[in-house]
Amino acid sequence: MTHVYHLLKEQFANTGLMFRMSAYDIKSLYQMHYLGALWQFLTPAVQIFVYWFVFGIGIRGGAPVGDIPFFVWLLCGLIPWFFIGPSLVQGSNSIYTKINLVSKMKFPVSILPAITIISKSANFYIMLAILTGIVYFNGINPGIFLLQLPYYLLCLYVFLFAFTILASTISIIIRDFQLFLQSMMRLLFFLTPILWEPSRMPEVYHQILKLNPFYYLIFGFRDTFLGQGWFYEDLTYTLYFWALTLLILFIGAVLHFKFRKKFIDFL
Amino acid sequence: MKTKVSFSNVTKVYNLYKRKSDKLLGIIFPGYKEKQFNAIYELSFDVREGETIGVVGINGSGKSTLSNLLAQVVPPTSGDININGEPSLIAISAGLNGHLSGIENIRLKCLMLGMENSEVERLIPQIIEFADIGDFMDQPVKNYSSGMKARLGFAISVHTNPDILIVDEALSVGDQTFYERCIKKINEFKQEGKTIFFISHSIGQIQSISDRVMWLHFGQLKEFGPAETVIKKYQGFIDWFNNLDTKAQKNYKAKELKAQSHERMNQNEKKRKPGKGDILAGLQAVVILLFTVFAAALLLMDQPVSALWETDDEETREETAEENGLENEGEADEEESPAVEIEEAGFITAEDAAIYESEDLASETEELEFGELVFVSEETDGIYYIEAEENEGYVESAHVTLESGINESAVSIEDLSVIFPDVFSASWQYHLAHMNLEEEDVRDTYEGLTDEGETDDQETYLEYGYDEAVFYFDDEELTRLVISNVNADEEDFESIREDQAVLADEGVIYYFETDDYGITVNMDDETVEISHSRLSELL
Numbered sequence A: 001m002t003h004v005y006h007l008l009k010e011q012f013a014n015t016g017l018m019f020r021m022s023a024y025d026i027k028s029l030y031q032m033h034y035l036g037a038l039w040q041f042l043t044p045a046v047q048i049f050v051y052w053f054v055f056g057i058g059i060r061g062g063a064p065v066g067d068i069p070f071f072v073w074l075l076c077g078l079i080p081w082f083f084i085g086p087s088l089v090q091g092s093n094s095i096y097t098k099i100n101l102v103s104k105m106k107f108p109v110s111i112l113p114a115i116t117i118i119s120k121s122a123n124f125y126i127m128l129a130i131l132t133g134i135v136y137f138n139g140i141n142p143g144i145f146l147l148q149l150p151y152y153l154l155c156l157y158v159f160l161f162a163f164t165i166l167a168s169t170i171s172i173i174i175r176d177f178q179l180f181l182q183s184m185m186r187l188l189f190f191l192t193p194i195l196w197e198p199s200r201m202p203e204v205y206h207q208i209l210k211l212n213p214f215y216y217l218i219f220g221f222r223d224t225f226l227g228q229g230w231f232y233e234d235l236t237y238t239l240y241f242w243a244l245t246l247l248i249l250f251i252g253a254v255l256h257f258k259f260r261k262k263f264i265d266f267l
Numbered sequence B: 001m002k003t004k005v006s007f008s009n010v011t012k013v014y015n016l017y018k019r020k021s022d023k024l025l026g027i028i029f030p031g032y033k034e035k036q037f038n039a040i041y042e043l044s045f046d047v048r049e050g051e052t053i054g055v056v057g058i059n060g061s062g063k064s065t066l067s068n069l070l071a072q073v074v075p076p077t078s079g080d081i082n083i084n085g086e087p088s089l090i091a092i093s094a095g096l097n098g099h100l101s102g103i104e105n106i107r108l109k110c111l112m113l114g115m116e117n118s119e120v121e122r123l124i125p126q127i128i129e130f131a132d133i134g135d136f137m138d139q140p141v142k143n144y145s146s147g148m149k150a151r152l153g154f155a156i157s158v159h160t161n162p163d164i165l166i167v168d169e170a171l172s173v174g175d176q177t178f179y180e181r182c183i184k185k186i187n188e189f190k191q192e193g194k195t196i197f198f199i200s201h202s203i204g205q206i207q208s209i210s211d212r213v214m215w216l217h218f219g220q221l222k223e224f225g226p227a228e229t230v231i232k233k234y235q236g237f238i239d240w241f242n243n244l245d246t247k248a249q250k251n252y253k254a255k256e257l258k259a260q261s262h263e264r265m266n267q268n269e270k271k272r273k274p275g276k277g278d279i280l281a282g283l284q285a286v287v288i289l290l291f292t293v294f295a296a297a298l299l300l301m302d303q304p305v306s307a308l309w310e311t312d313d314e315e316t317r318e319e320t321a322e323e324n325g326l327e328n329e330g331e332a333d334e335e336e337s338p339a340v341e342i343e344e345a346g347f348i349t350a351e352d353a354a355i356y357e358s359e360d361l362a363s364e365t366e367e368l369e370f371g372e373l374v375f376v377s378e379e380t381d382g383i384y385y386i387e388a389e390e391n392e393g394y395v396e397s398a399h400v401t402l403e404s405g406i407n408e409s410a411v412s413i414e415d416l417s418v419i420f421p422d423v424f425s426a427s428w429q430y431h432l433a434h435m436n437l438e439e440e441d442v443r444d445t446y447e448g449l450t451d452e453g454e455t456d457d458q459e460t461y462l463e464y465g466y467d468e469a470v471f472y473f474d475d476e477e478l479t480r481l482v483i484s485n486v487n488a489d490e491e492d493f494e495s496i497r498e499d500q501a502v503l504a505d506e507g508v509i510y511y512f513e514t515d516d517y518g519i520t521v522n523m524d525d526e527t528v529e530i531s532h533s534r535l536s537e538l539l
Helices: A002-013 A015-029 A036-059 A070-102 A109-137 A143-173 A176-191 A203-209 A213-226 A235-266 B020-028 B063-070 B102-112 B117-131 B134-138 B146-159 B176-191 B203-209 B227-243 B246-267 B276-300 B304-311 B315-336 B413-419 B428-436 B439-445 B491-500
Strands: B003-015 B036-048 B052-056 B078-083 B087-091 B164-168 B195-199 B212-217 B220-226 B340-348 B352-356 B364-369 B373-380 B383-388 B392-396 B400-402 B451-454 B460-464 B469-474 B477-484 B503-505 B509-513 B518-522 B527-531
Touching (some): A002 A015, A002 A109, A109 A143, A109 A213, A143 A176, A143 A213, A213 A235, B036 B195, B036 B220, B036 B246, B102 B117, B117 B146, B146 B176, B413 B428, B413 B491, B428 B477, B439 B477
Parallel strands (some): B052 B195, B052 B212
Antiparallel strands (some): B003 B036, B340 B400, B373 B383, B383 B392, B477 B527, B503 B509, B509 B518
8 A cells, every 4th residue: 555655746736747747748749740739629520420320320229328318328438449449558558658758867756647548538528528519409408416526526537547557567577468458448448338228138237247447437427417416326336447447556656666767667 | 965866786777578377477576586686786876965976887888777777667676775866867759758848848747847837937037049950849859859859858857846767878969069068068057966876878068077087987986986987997908809800899798798607696585475465455455446346246145235225214224124034024024014915816907017026116017018827925114025817926905906995886778878989889880799799790781991910929810991990819819899989078077987987097997897898998099899708708
C-alpha cells in the first residue's frame, strides 16, 4: 500500500505540470493537419454514423431499446468508449514514447499516463455535453440520475489511471504487451455491450460478461444519462469493480516503482 | 568548497542478451545472466563546486555511460552516487523530439522541467537568440543538421539554469563561432560556481576549459588529476597506440575488452534476497486478489448480497439473520408473510406473464402466454409459486386465475353480439353455425375467402376479410374463430363485462364462458376469439 500512496502523492504533487503538459499535448496534436481540432469530432462522428447504420438500421432494423431510441442508447455507450479506448492504448504506451525525452532530465515518469488521460479528457467533456443535449432533445429526462455522473467519472478515471500505470510499465519491459493490448481492446469493444443489448442473453453469460470492468463503466454512463438506475442498486457489482480496480492499481504501483529506475535499460 | 558530485565504487553492468526472450528471463530471474559487460567498473571520485572536469578516453572507455550516470539517466548497478544539484545533460540531439519544431521542443522541454508558462515565454527569445539557427526554428528537428541539433540542445540546457552541466561531445559538431559562444557561456557558469563535466575527444578543447581531467580506460579510472599532466599521459598513450601495427592494436583491444566482460562476471553473483517490503507487498496483493475473486464469485452466484438487502427492510432483522445463519433468515421471512398452500390448477390470465426465479421477482426466466395451464402450489404475499408445462417459478398472483375462480358465466353469445362489427353481427348466427364444420366444409360453404395460410403453431387458417372473421384449424378440425375490429367500447358491453366477466387482466382481456365456447375479448387488439376449448374444461 505504501507504493500506491507514493504513486498518488507523486500525482498530486505534480498536478500543475500534468495540466500544462496536457494542454501542450492537445495544442500540438492536430497542428500538422489542415482541419486541425475538427478531426477530434469528425472521426467519432463518422464512426457513430457507421455503427448506427450497421447495428441500428442494418441489424436491429431501427428497433428501439426498451423505449429508448437505439441511436441515443448507442451514443451513451459509444462516447465513453471513445474516451476509454484511446486513453488506455495511448496511456499504456505513454512512458515508452516519452522515455527518451524524460530520461535526460529529472521528471516524474509516473505522471505520463495521467497526462495522456487528461489530454484526452477535453474532447470527452465536449462530447458528454453534446450527449446531454441529444438525450434531452429526444425527450428523455434523466433528472436526478445525472447526479451520479461525478461518481461514474471518478470510477472511469481511477480505473484508467490504475490500468495505464500497470500497462505502461509492462509494455516497457515486454513490448509485445502493447500489441496484445491493442487487439484486446478491439475485442473488448465488441464484447462490451456497446453496440448490442445483452438482455436477450442467458443469465449465466450475462454475469460472465459483467466481469469485464468496462461493462460497469458503460452501463453506469447509460444508467446516468437515460435515468435507469443508481450505482448502489447493484452493490455486488460495484464491490467487484472497485476490488478489481484496487488490485490493478496495487500491482501497477508495485511494478512501476520496482522497474522505473531501470526503464531506460530495457529499451 | 562543497563536494558537488561524489562517486564511490560505482559499477555499471550491461547484460548482453542474444535474444529478446533472454532479456525477459533476466528480469524474472535476477540470477539468469548470459553475458555481462562492465561499462564502468569501481569508479570513485569527488568533484567540488565550480570545477570543470574534462573527461577523455578512447571509444568504448565508458565516457557516455559516465555522462548518463551523472545525469541520473541510468541507475548504477552497484555503488553510490551523490549529486547535490540538478544535472543537465547535453549530448547531440539529446532529449529532442524529431517530429516537433525547434520552438515546440523548447517549450516542451521547459514544461517538462516543471516551469510555469510565463517563465517559458520569457526564456524562449533568449534561447532562440543563443541557438541562432534562424528560420529553422519553426522546422521539425528531424530536418536539422547535427550542428543545429547541438546548438538547440545546448541553448536549451544552459538556459534552464542547471547546477551541473554535462556536455557530451556536443560541441564537436558546432562550428568555431558557436564553440566560442559556448566557451563564453561555460566560463560564465564557472564564475557562478557551477560544476561542468566536459566530455570530448578534442584534446585542445579539453585543455582550454578543464581544471582537472579524468582519463577513463576500458571502464576504469586510469588517471584523474590536473589537466596538464593527465592530458600529457593520455597523449602519450594515443601516440604509443597509433604506432603499433594493426594486429597489435587489435590484440590489445581484444584483451582489454575480454577482461572487461569476464572479470566482472563473478562480481555480480550477489544473491538478492527478497526484502521485508517485497513480502508485505506480495501479501497485500494476495489479499486484494482474493477479495476480487470473492466479489466476482458473488457476482456469478445470482447476487445473494443484493437479494439480502431487498428482502429484509429492517436492519435489525438483517443483522439477526446474519448472526443466526441462513436457516433463521428463512424462518424470519415466513413469519413476516407466511406461505399459504394452494395446490390447485389455474391458468395464466394476463396477456404475457413473466416467471421469475426468485420470490422477489428478480431474474425473469420465461414468459407464459394467456391461457397457459399451470399448477399453483403456494402463495406468499401476492406471489404464486407455479409449475407450468416446461417451467416453474414465481409469478404475480394477479396474472393467474385459479380453477375455483371461474364461475359459470351467464353471458350468451347473443349478449356479446353488440360488440361485433356490423358486417359480422348482421348474420352472426350464420357464422357461428360454421363452428362445427371441418376445414373442407368451411371452404366449400363459406364465400369470400381473402387469405389463407399456416401460423407458427402449425395451425392453418382461412381469412374472410369482408366479414372480419378468421377461422383457425388444427389438423382440419376447426378450433377457434377470431373476429376483429370489434367495438369493444360499446356501452352495452360495459355493463356486461362489469357484471359478468369472469377474468380480467388490467382491463385488457376479458374472458367469458358459455356452455359451448370460451370467449376472449381483447380490448387492445379489438378482437373477439370464440374457441371450442373452454378453460374450465382444460383443468
